[in-house]
Amino acid sequence: MSDVVNQIVASESELVRLLGTYNTSFVGYVYGMSFDEALVLTNDDWKHRVEGIPHNSFLVAAGFNPARLADAAEIDKEVVLLRVLEPVTLPQNNDLVKTRIEHHQRRTSEEQFPGDVNDGLDPITAAELQSGGLRCSILGTFYLENGELRLGSDIENFMTLSRMRAYKPTEAALSLIVNHVNPEVKRKALEEARNAGFSQAPSPINIGTIRYTSTARMHRGTNPLVAVFIQPTDFLARRTAVLGMTRTGKSNTVKLQFQQLL
Secondary structure, three states: OHHHHHHHHHHHOHHHHOOOOHHHHEEEEEEEEOOOEEEEEEEHHHHHHOOOOOOOOEEEEEOOOHHHHHHOOHHHOOEEEEEEEEEEOOOOHHHHHHHHHHHHHOOOHHHOOOOOOOOOOOHHHHHHHOEEEEEEEEEEEEEEEOOEEEEEOOOOOOOOOOOOEEEOOOHHHHHHHHOOOOHHHHHHHHHHHHHOOOOOOOOOEEEEEOOOOOOOOOOOOOOOOOEEEEOHHHHHOOOOOOOOOOOOOHHHHHHHHHHHHO
């Protein structure tokens, strides 16, 4: 009976949906955490499986088993939103670097170019040497309130011995994150629209698709593109900035936004 309940809860929960296809989107373990940052232990194999972890990309972390959410403690029923900042060294990093260097020094002329997947190492050593850390900023917490998904701008607590696992959201999960609007914001937009004489709130405007890096190769190669929508009420309330590198379409984006608003 418990397995049936967990299957139903997992299939319907938006918290589980935020993790995406969690069996394949897993990228590591949270091994350090504060109110502002989280440290994630990952490795090259997990990063390869999710087609890379770009700088500034989103990760999500959860302390519950996605397949058994109904059994989770109440304090664990949340998903923390992370942004990748930079690699971070592990305590054993000097030993790992030393081992890599010694391995290269022992190479023969036949090993000038890359070989098999372990590149001349035994599988256990290769698994150890590909480990690394990621420093991530904490952007907020997704949680359910009265059956509605909400995003808070901070976290309520952190555990020194964290149970959290990290995942890279893609496709539907990524769309749910980037286009999320808290329920009270939607209700306020509807109220303002009705006060202005409209029967419903303005429809969100599609301004493009997610692009984490200028080198858009792997993360746009096989996964469906994730559309990004903005709320017209954000413009009317003057809460929006347009930022980007030179020649990336800022002026054209603003022009299209005004056309949609008008």
